[in-house]
Amino acid sequence: MADQMQFIVEKLNQEPFRKNYNLISFDSLEPLQLLQLLSDVLAEIDPKHAVDIREELPEQTAKRMLNLLGILKYKPPGSVSDLSAFRQGLVTGSKPVIHPVLHWLLQRPSELKKRAYLARFLVKLEVPAEFLQDDTVADINAQYEELMEAFKNLHKEHEQLKTSGLSTAEIRRDISAMEEEKDRLVKRVERLKKRVETVQNHPRMLEIARQLRLEKEREESLAQQKQEQKSQLFHAEQRLQRAQLQLKEMQDAVADSNPESLMKKLEEELNFNSYLVTEKMPRELESKKASVFLLQKVVAEPAMTQTDLTALQSEINEVNAQVNQLIEKRMLKYEAADSKFSMYRQQASLVARRKEAKAQELQEAREELARLEGQVQLRSSHGPELGGPQAPPEHEFKQYVAKLRTKNTLYKQKRQEISEITAECGILQRTEELLRQRHQALQQQLQSTEEQKGISGYSYTQEELERVSAVKSEMDEMKGQTLDNMSEMVKRLNAVVAEKKASLAPIIKELRQLRHKCQELTQERDEKKLQYDSCAAGLESNRAALEQEVKVLLEECAQQESNYHYMNCMRRSLEVQLQRAREELKACVSPEGQQRRRALREQYTKMILEQENLGKKLREKQKVVRDNHGPNMKQMKMWQDLEQLMECKRECFLKQQNQAAIGQVIREGGKDRLVL
Template sequence: MCLARILSVYTSVFLANQQMFLGPGHVVDIREELPEQTAKRMLTLLGILKYKPPGTLTDLSGFRQGLVTGSKPVIHPLLHWLLQRTNELKKRAYLARFLVKLEVPAEFLQDDTVADINKQYEELMEAFKNLHKECEQLKTSGLSTAEIRRDISAMEEEKDQLIKRVERLKKRVETVQNHQRMLEIARQLRLEKEREESLAQQKQEQKSQLFHAEQRLQRAQLQLKEMHQAVVDSKPESLMKKLEEEINFNSYLVTEKIPREIENKKNSEYILQRVVAEPAMSQSDLSEIEAKIMEVHTEINQLTEKRMMKYEPADSKFSMYRQQASIIARKKEAKAEELQAAKEELSSTEKQMMQKSSQAQELGGSEVPRGDEFKHYVNKLRSKNTIYKKKRLEIAEITAEYGILQRTEELLKQRHEAVQQQLQAIEDKKGISGYSYTQEELERVSAVKSEMDEMKGRTLDNMSEMVKKMNAMVAEKKASLAPVIKELRQLRQKCQELTQEWDEKKIQYDSCAAGLESNRAVLEQEVKGLLEECAQEESNYRYINCMKRNLEVQLQRAKEEMKAYVSSDPQERRKAIREQYTRMILEQENLGKKLREKQKVVRESHGPNMKQMKMWQDFEKLMECKRECFLKQQNQTAIGQVIQEGGKDRLVL
């Protein structure tokens, strides 16, 4: 008993140290406090500190009793948990002093004064949360006071050095003539430089603003052109239809989609605020919450299955329409999201097109080609690309051949130089140096002259022959092409007529193709709707089959129950559910009678038992008092003996 009291006192002292962070009102002397109050106070504090008893101590009353009596299975795990998390629990206890919300009843909050005070209290709590977060961030930011003082001292030293340098410069300048005038000019120069920088910055800003304004103007002009084109090709009915579609879409966004998204955001924000307001959670808390979530999910699934198994004719009538309404709502949301994404993509592509067109205009190009012009431009580029590839291959072949010829030329030059050197050496030996060179020159000149004469003669002969041939060929061609030219004229007229007819047929074909395309789109929509209806009807058919099977099973059970109930065999009748429930009802009635008799006996013996318990408590107090008196008497006799022995010793001395 003494050991239990010591453990309880130690735990209470430790918790009192934690309570110092909750406020001075919680610090009490445990020796003057009743055990029940101590247990209540310690349980409240342990709840704030989020202590969970071990798995063996699931009973709260047993844990409370063990905490009061100082039971080892209760106190030892508690002390181990407290001593392991001292700093964390101090912080949690300090935060609980300000963040444990006082629950005010709803009837008191109807008063305006109480409601205002409660609102101020919540606002102050939120302000305390923000300030505590900032304080923790500042503590963990790494800026200590020593570093700040060191920086301040370094800055002061730099300031002193700068002041000394300025004084030295002033002393140097004072010796110069007209130093005041020069200082004034330097100050004006600095001001003008600063002004020049600010003006340059303003100029840059104005240039950027001008560029953006030009881009906006180009965008507006493009939009205006598109609007003009749309107005020229459209009718008032189509414009009104487009405006109605846009109004319907925007009204759907404003009335349904955006409020739902705002509500979802508010709910998520409220949940996050609640999560932030909660104190720090450990891994065990998270695992417990996840287990609870799983339990709730399983319970929800079971309830939904029970509801589906239960036959409700009122719901079965409207289930099909509800499903159709939910499908249509989902499709509507999906289409709205797709339309919004398409609009965003269109705006982004328009921005990119404007940027590309502005870049093209800056590079000096003309307007961006569109439609047929762009197709012609692409075809032209493709033809040029093929020509470019062919020319590139030809250039590669020519460069390769040129390299080979260059190499052969170098080799021939080397051989010629070697032969010339040998010939010059022979001429030097014979004493006729330069003979080969002069002979070659004479031969070359004579050869050139003879060639020129021959070429003149040949060219004259060729020219005369070619003139004769050309005249003959021209006459032949004229004679042969005369009927062909006549046929060509007729064919040209026929070609013009055919092109006109082709254009008319092309216009008819385009209109017919557009009508068929629109009809095809309408038919596709109808087919899609019919497929969806078929799928819906098929799901309804399956649902009705399932309900039919359930009803058949229930009907079979009812028949078996009726057969067992009507049967003359007692064993079969015992198997009936009615008989089982009647037996269970009788058993419960008998049990209720026994419990009522037991309750009556307990009520009759309650008074005498309470008196007996009080007598035993008084007897225990009396024995405790006698024990204390006996201990005091023993102490007094021991002290008297010591005093007597001390007196005897003095007499002997």
């Protein structure tokens, strides 16, 4: 205990708490201060618990702490194993309860922080089954579970990346290697650019290559679009065929029918569905709930021994004997009164059983039809993957047709039976109504007779007793069945446990030997791992030195290769120049006149003379133009002024002609008026 307190004080005096406690001050803390200290430690693990406990109720504090301790999987020690005692100790701030909790929390803070962080996302919310019946709630719950699984996977990947991450030295080496690779690639690109620049029309060729690449990419995208459109067209054709087939089936079904038959079918389907909803489903639901309640009750009860089962069995036998005696007495006493309705009750129960059986068969047939339709749709949807819809073999198709014929005949028979049962049910309902009216009349007559005799209410009391006895008999029968099931279940469980023990005994013995062997192998593995790590560290250092040396040699090799190519190119260019010089020398030395005229020196000399003469002529022409520039510009200005003057004269002449024409018209108009 002193070691535990010493550990707690040391941890609380460190970061992030820094409480400055000693053993005496820590032991003298009040219960409220001790609870606040525990809340502060829990807040360090989960920040949501940073609460001042003076502002909340003790029950809320205990509930909050118990919830977090349960998430962190804290198990109380043996001295406070009782949950109620542990809860009471948390509420009161008991030292024997809080000290072990603090010791356990301060031993593994990082692990508990991680667990509290994961609990926020991985503690599943339990949704009641009745709420999951709603489709929206079910979809949201399924999405919630998928997100939880995705979070688990991502967290695992994150932890793996954290544990298997590279060191900074390795990252720096990788960065330097990538930079060197980048430099080499840049140099290579520059060399390729220089090599390409010597090619004639290289921009045009690069543009053509770029257009070719773009066209290839466009061709691939168009091919993919074409394939997608083909698949969409095929799916659309499949949907169209299915829709046409359904339309044809509906037209065939409606072709020979009339409104009365359709209404009759709808009424039959409505009656069947209402029977399922109002009678069959509630009964099944109640039976399931009752069985679940009994199973939960059985699970909640402690384990039974063989003596308990024997006592229960004897009690069941005694209760069954008493029930049988009571039933015999009742039958002897009320046999005459029950004989009137026994026949009708038997018929009604028989009809109800037949109705329930037929409804079950019809429901199974509908489920089978839905399953077959689903298989047909699945096969039709998987048709494109298999190269198109495939027809079944001939013998399978014949078998399928024969099966459909038998099912059709069976369906007609069942339909006929259902119609007969419906008619019989109508008759029985009418009979029941008549009997109920007769029973009411007899009941009124009986009540009047009881009032006359002074014993009013006797029949009602008798019926209540019969009903209570019937309910008691049903409960006793259900209790007997439950106890029988419990006894059988216990027997099966005992047998399974014994069988598992017998089968696991040799495995447990072998497991002990394997555990001992595993410990030895683990120790040997640790030793080998240490040797391997030391050897790997030495090899890693040697490998790094060798890699650096190889890198230097590769760079030197690349430099020498570049120098070699450069010298080779210079040698070729010099050879070409030397060859041209030899040819020129040969042409100059040759005695033949034609070869001498073809010499480059003579040609270049001739071209130089021609260009010099041309330049002399151009300079003379330039001098003439420069000398005549002033008079020429003056003459050009005079010509422009003359052109402008002539244009003005032309406009004046045109204007004078227009005025004369207008005056002539006016004079002619005046003469016309005078004549008139």
